[in-house]
Amino acid sequence: xxxxxxxxxxxxxxxxxxxxxxxxxxxxxxxxxxxxxxxxxxxxxxxxxxxxxxxxxxxxxxxxxxxxxxxxxxxxxxxxxxxxxxxxxxxxxxxxxxxxxxxxxxxxxxxxxxxxxxxxxxxxxxxxxxxxxxxxxxxxxxxxxxxxxxxxxxxxxxxxxxxxxxxxxxxxxxxxxxxxxxxxxxxxxxxxxxxxxxxxxxxxxxxxxxxxxxxxxxxxxxxxxxxxxxxxxxxxxxxxxxxxxxxxxxxxxxxxxxxxxxxxxxxxxxxxxxxxxxxxxxxxxxxxx
Numbered sequence: 001x002x003x004x005x006x007x008x009x010x011x012x013x014x015x016x017x018x019x020x021x022x023x024x025x026x027x028x029x030x031x032x033x034x035x036x037x038x039x040x041x042x043x044x045x046x047x048x049x050x051x052x053x054x055x056x057x058x059x060x061x062x063x064x065x066x067x068x069x070x071x072x073x074x075x076x077x078x079x080x081x082x083x084x085x086x087x088x089x090x091x092x093x094x095x096x097x098x099x100x101x102x103x104x105x106x107x108x109x110x111x112x113x114x115x116x117x118x119x120x121x122x123x124x125x126x127x128x129x130x131x132x133x134x135x136x137x138x139x140x141x142x143x144x145x146x147x148x149x150x151x152x153x154x155x156x157x158x159x160x161x162x163x164x165x166x167x168x169x170x171x172x173x174x175x176x177x178x179x180x181x182x183x184x185x186x187x188x189x190x191x192x193x194x195x196x197x198x199x200x201x202x203x204x205x206x207x208x209x210x211x212x213x214x215x216x217x218x219x220x221x222x223x224x225x226x227x228x229x230x231x232x233x234x235x236x237x238x239x240x241x242x243x244x245x246x247x248x249x250x251x252x253x254x255x256x257x258x259x260x261x262x263x264x265x266x267x268x269x270x271x272x273x274x275x276x277x278x279x280x281x282x283x284x285x286x287x288x289x
Contacts, residue, residue: 014177015262015269025176028183030099032107033067035169035233036117037243038191044211045243047234048115048197051206062225063208063215066114067107069182073149074102074109080154082124083164092168093185094255104163107187109150113143115207116198119166119189120159127162129194140200165189167250169236172229175260175271183257186233188250190243212237228279229258 017023036048049063075098084092090100112118112131121127131140139156142148154161166187174181191197199207210218212234218224219231226234240246261272271281 014179015264018177018262023177026179026181028173028181030070030103030106031068031182031184032070032103032110033065033184033186034107034111034166035065035186035188035237036111036115036191036197037188037237037246038209039243040211044213044241045237045246046209046211047215047237048191049208049210049215050114051208062227062230064227064230065186066111066117067184068110068114070102070106071109071146071149073151074105075099076149076151077101078155079105079151080120080160082121082160082162083166089163092251092255093171103185104166104187105150105161107166107185108161108163109143111189113140114200116140116200117191117195118159119162119192120154120157121162122158122160124160124162127165127192127195128159129192131195132198137200165192167247167253168255169250169253170229170233171255171257173257173259175262177262184229185255186229188237188243188246190247228260228273228276232258232276232279 014023018025037045038048039045047065049065051063052061079101081101086097086101089095089104090097093100093103095103108119116131118128118131139148139153143150143153148156150161166189168185169188170186171184172186173183197207197209215224216231216234216238219226219234237246240249258273258275261274263270263272268282271279273279
């Protein structure tokens with residue numbers, strides 16, 4: 001391929017099975033991912049990215065943002081909460097209040113689990129300045145192992161989740177032919193002052209900070225592999241000169257879900273992402289073209 005668009009070699013067979021009625025689409029699992037930004041002195045903000053381990057069953061080797069599936073306990077009403085009320089998030093995300101809280105909570109929790117960055121503070125107008133140290137790491141590992149819920153973690157630390165530090169940016173749903181499907185909300189956030197990212201994700205083998213435009217250019221040259229949602233959101237972030245400017249733009253973003261469509265034409269698989277023509281793929285028996 002000329003660019004870095006990631007695709008699975010089994011897609012062709014799966015689409016054929018779906019078209020023949022031999023494959024029942026999996027139900028998408030709600031998930032959240034966060035485009036964490038930090039300002040630089042002159043060149044605009046950078047975004048934090050992870051390279052997924054090649055052994056991962058979904059998007060192995062692709063660059064992505066910190067994120068993951070919603071934990072069943074993320075909708076716990078005991079979660080300490082600050083920022084827009086759950087009703088406002090429900091209206092913004094097009095979900096009921098319970099699902100909206102779970103999505104926001106998952107975004108904050110996964111960012112902490114995978115990058116060591118915590119969008120929470122002792123009060124509704126403060127944010128934690130340092131999340132390093134053995135005690136913090138023990139709590140983070142307990143969250144990853146699901147031995148501790150996020151509500152329990154916040155309560156133990158005397159913290160409130162800062163939902164106002166997030167901006168909803170986009171929503172993408174994994175194609176029907178994928179065995180692992182996700183209904184993913186993409187959020188944008190700024191790296192809190194005093195905090196730093198850490199390479200702690202067990203699902204990644206590398207972490208980087210890159211300017212969105214530079215990362216997109218490397219994708220175009222085939223140097224960085226990415227799924228369509230990742231490169232699409234990178235291109236959307238490129239025009240913003242600061243993290244604050246990107247956050248300010250988030251409320252105006254269209255959150256209509258983007259879902260890939262697939263069809264077979266003369267034995268060739270054609271993949272189309274509505275509204276994103278650059279991702280159209282024609283995949284024959286030899287792979288993508």
